[in-house]
Amino acid sequence: xxxxxxxxxxxxxxxxxxxxxxxxxxxxxxxxxxxxxxxxxxxxxxxxxxxxxxxxxxxxxxxxxxxxxxxxxxxxxxxxxxxxxxxxxxxxxxxxxxxxxxxxxxxxxxxxxxxxxxxxxxxxxxxxxxxxxxxxxxxxxxxxxxxxxxxxxxxxxxxxxxxxxxxxxxxxxxxxxxxxxxxxxxxxxxxxxxxxxxxxxxxxxxxxxxxxxxxxxxxxxxxxxxxxxxxxxxxxxxxxxxxxxxxxxxxxxxxxxxxxxxxxxxxxxxxxxxxxxxxxxxxxxxxxxxxxxxxxxxxxxxxxxxxxxxxxxxxxxxxxxxxxxxxxxxxxxxxxxxxxxxxxxxxxxxxxxxxxxxxxxxxxxxxxxxxxxxxxxxxxxxxxxxxxxxxxxx
Amino acid sequence: xxxxxxxxxxxxxxxxxxxxxxxxxxxxxxxxxxxxxxxxxxxxxxxxxxxxxxxxxxxxxxxxxxxxxxxxxxxxxxxxxxxxxxxxxxxxxxxxxxxxxxxxxxxxxxxxxxxxxxxxxxxxxxxxxxxxxxxxxxxxxxxxxxxxxxxxxxxxxxxxxxxxxxxxxxxxxxxxxxxxxxxxxxxxxxxxxxxxxxxxxxxxxxxxxxxxxxxxxxxxxxxxxxxxxxxxxxxxxxxxxxxxxxxxxxxxxxxxxxxxxxxxxxxxxxxxxxxxxxxx
Numbered sequence: 001x002x003x004x005x006x007x008x009x010x011x012x013x014x015x016x017x018x019x020x021x022x023x024x025x026x027x028x029x030x031x032x033x034x035x036x037x038x039x040x041x042x043x044x045x046x047x048x049x050x051x052x053x054x055x056x057x058x059x060x061x062x063x064x065x066x067x068x069x070x071x072x073x074x075x076x077x078x079x080x081x082x083x084x085x086x087x088x089x090x091x092x093x094x095x096x097x098x099x100x101x102x103x104x105x106x107x108x109x110x111x112x113x114x115x116x117x118x119x120x121x122x123x124x125x126x127x128x129x130x131x132x133x134x135x136x137x138x139x140x141x142x143x144x145x146x147x148x149x150x151x152x153x154x155x156x157x158x159x160x161x162x163x164x165x166x167x168x169x170x171x172x173x174x175x176x177x178x179x180x181x182x183x184x185x186x187x188x189x190x191x192x193x194x195x196x197x198x199x200x201x202x203x204x205x206x207x208x209x210x211x212x213x214x215x216x217x218x219x220x221x222x223x224x225x226x227x228x229x230x231x232x233x234x235x236x237x238x239x240x241x242x243x244x245x246x247x248x249x250x251x252x253x254x255x256x257x258x259x260x261x262x263x264x265x266x267x268x269x270x271x272x273x274x275x276x277x278x279x280x281x282x283x284x285x286x287x288x289x290x291x292x293x294x295x296x297x298x299x300x301x302x303x304x305x306x307x308x309x310x311x312x313x314x315x316x317x318x319x320x321x322x323x324x325x326x327x328x329x330x331x332x333x334x335x336x337x338x339x340x341x342x343x344x345x346x347x348x349x350x351x352x353x354x355x356x357x358x359x360x361x362x363x364x365x366x367x368x369x370x371x372x373x374x375x376x377x378x379x380x381x382x383x384x385x386x387x388x389x390x391x392x393x394x
Numbered sequence: 395x396x397x398x399x400x401x402x403x404x405x406x407x408x409x410x411x412x413x414x415x416x417x418x419x420x421x422x423x424x425x426x427x428x429x430x431x432x433x434x435x436x437x438x439x440x441x442x443x444x445x446x447x448x449x450x451x452x453x454x455x456x457x458x459x460x461x462x463x464x465x466x467x468x469x470x471x472x473x474x475x476x477x478x479x480x481x482x483x484x485x486x487x488x489x490x491x492x493x494x495x496x497x498x499x500x501x502x503x504x505x506x507x508x509x510x511x512x513x514x515x516x517x518x519x520x521x522x523x524x525x526x527x528x529x530x531x532x533x534x535x536x537x538x539x540x541x542x543x544x545x546x547x548x549x550x551x552x553x554x555x556x557x558x559x560x561x562x563x564x565x566x567x568x569x570x571x572x573x574x575x576x577x578x579x580x581x582x583x584x585x586x587x588x589x590x591x592x593x594x595x596x597x598x599x600x601x602x603x604x605x606x607x608x609x610x611x612x613x614x615x616x617x618x619x620x621x622x623x624x625x626x627x628x629x630x631x632x633x634x635x636x637x638x639x640x641x642x643x644x645x646x647x648x649x650x651x652x653x654x655x656x657x658x659x660x661x662x663x664x665x666x667x668x669x670x671x672x673x674x
Binding site for chain 2: 301302303305306309313322330331342343346378379380381382
C-alpha cells in the first residue's frame with residue numbers, strides 16, 4: 001500500500017538533501033565545535049554556516065539565531081526570559097488558540113500568580129486588533145501570539161501586533177513553528193522581538209529548534225550551562241541537526257513563492273473537491289487569512305477518529321481535532337474557541353500538504369474520502385440524509 | 395495511535411446489526427453529539443420474550459462502534475432478564491479488551507441496553523432520579539457509583555475513563571473524589587472479596603518463621619546501612635531483639651524497629667506481633 005502523507009503540520013519528511021548534508025557529522029566529522037583544535041574548528045565553521053542559512057530564511061542577522069532542542073523549548077525560553085527581564089510586570093497577553101507549548105506554560109504562570117489574558121477569536125478564527133490593543137497594559141511583560149495556527153492554518157496579523165507592542169514598550173514573541181518555510185518571513189522589516197521555529201516542520205529532523213532574539217532585546221537564558229550560543233543556551237550543540245536545519249532553511253528559501261502556489265493549488269483542489277461531493281461539510285478557519293498548505297474540514301454527524309482509521313487503512317495519513325484522537329474527552333480547544341458546533345468539531349479532519357505531495361495523491365484522496373463519510377454516516381444515529389439542516393449554517 | 399484488538403478492528407470495519415429494528419419493542423438512546431459519542435439501540439422480542447433482533451446506530455470512534463456491534467451480537471437470543479445481566483466488562487471481554495481511555499465506550503453499550511429494557515418495561519431508569527454530577531457530559535451520581543462498584547475503580551482518572559465524568563471543565567472533580575471515598579468506604583466495611591486468611595501456625599512454626607523473616611528479609615536490608623539485628627527471645631507476641639552495628643547508635647533506630655521490622659514481621663508472620671529492643 002502506498003503511503004499518502006498529508007499530515008505535514010504534525011511533522012515533515014526529512015529532505016534527502018538535508019539528510020545528505022548531516023551524515024558526515026555523525027561519522028567522520030564528530031568534533032566538538034568548542035574545541036581549540038582543527039578538528040573541532042571545521043565543525044564550528046559548519047555550525048556558523050547553518051546559522052547564516054537560518055538567518056537568511058528569516059531575514060535576520062546570524063547572531064540573532066539561538067539553536068534550541070525544539071519549538072516548545074523556544075517558546076518556553078522566550079516567555080520565561082521576558083518575565084525574568086521585567087520582574088515588575090505581572091501580565092502575559094496571548095490567545096485562546098495557542099499550541100500547548102504556550103497554552104500550558106501560561107496556565108502554569110497563572111497558578112504562580114501572573115495575570116494572563118487569552119484573547120478570544122471569532123468564528124473564522126481571527127483576532128480583533130481592537131481587543132489586542134485594549135488588553136495590552138503597562139503591566140504586560142510579554143505578548144505571545146502564534147503566527148499560523150497548527151490546526152486550521154489561520155494566520156494572525158503578527159506584524160501589526162508587534163508594531164503595536166513596540167509602540168507600548170512591550171516585548172512581542174511569536175510562535176512561528178507553522179509559518180516559517182510556508183510563508184515569507186522577514187525580520188529585517190519587522191518589530192517582532194522573538195520568534196520560535198521548529199526544524200521538523202520544514203523538512204529538517206525532529207529535535208532541533210530555533211529562537212530568534214532581535215539584537216538589543218534583553219535575554220535571560222532558559223537552559224543554563226556553558227558558553228555555547230554566546231551563553232544564551234547552554235549545552236553542547238546538536239551539530240548534525242543544526243547543519244540539517246541550515247540546509248532545510250536554505251531549501252525553504254529557494255523558490256518559496258513558486259512552491260507555495262503549487263501547494264495551494266493542490267490544497268484548493270482537495271478542499272473544493274471534498275466540499276462539492278460530501279454534503280454537510282465545512283471548512284474551519286478564514287478562507288483568505290490561511291496557510292497555503294492547511295485544510296481543516298469538518299464532516300458533520302461523524303466522528304474524526306473513525307474517519308482517520310478508515311483513511312489510515314487506505315494509506316492516507318491525516319489528523320483530527322476530535323476528542324477521541326487526542327485521548328482527552330473534549331474536541332480541540334482551537335475549534336471550540338472558534339465556536340465550531342459540536343456536530344462539526346468532533347468530525348474535523350486536518351489535511352496538511354507539502355511540496356512533496358502530487359496531484360495523483362489528491363485525486364486518490366478525493367476518491368477515497370466520500371465513501372468513508374457515507375459509510376460512517378449510515379451508522380450514525382444523527383444522520384437523517386443530505387437534507388438535514390446544517391448546524392453550522394444556523 | 396490507539397492500540398485496538400483484532401476483534402475491535404474487525405467489528406469497526408464490518409459492524410454487524412447496523413440500523414434500526416422496525417416496530418421496535420425497546421429503544422435506548424444514550425450520549426449526545428456534544429459528548430462526542432452516542433448510541434441508539436433498538437430490539438424486538440419474540441413470543442417467548444427473547445430478543446430476536448437488535449440493531450444499533452452509533453456516532454463515535456472505532457471502539458464505540460465496535461462496542462455497539464458487540465452488544466447487539468451478545469443480546470440476540472437472550473431474554474431480557476438474561477440480557478440485563480450483561481455488564482460493560484462483558485462487552486470489553488467480548489472485544490478482547492479496550493484501551494483504558496476508551497472504557498466509556500463499553501459503559502455506553504451497557505447503558506443503552508438498560509435504557510432500552512427500561513423503555514420496553516415502561517420503567518424509569520434509576521439514574522433519572524439521580525443528581526447530575528458532571529454537567530459537561532451529563533453524568534449522574536448513580537452512573538458514577540455503578541461504574542465504581544462494577545469495575546472496582548479507585549481513582550478520579552479511572553472514573554473519567556469509564557464514565558467521561560470530570561473530563562471537561564473539571565469543576566466536579568472534588569465531588570467525584572467524595573463519591574469515590576464514600577463508595578470505597580462502604581466497600582471497606584463489607585469487603586466483597588475477603589483476603590485469604592493466613593494459615594494458623596503452631597508455636598514452633600511461628601518461631602521458625604520469625605527467625606527466618608529476620609534473617610532473610612530484614613537483616614539484608616539493615617546490612618545495607620551497616621546495621622544488624624539479633625533475635626534474643628520470643629515471649630508470646632513479643633519479639634525481643636537487639637540492634638547492632640550502625641543501628642545500635644542510630645538516632646532513628648526506634649523508627650526502623652517499629653515502622654520497618656515490626657511491620658514486616660506483622661505482614662509475613664502474624665499481625666499481632668510487637669517488636670521490642672532489649673539491651674544485651
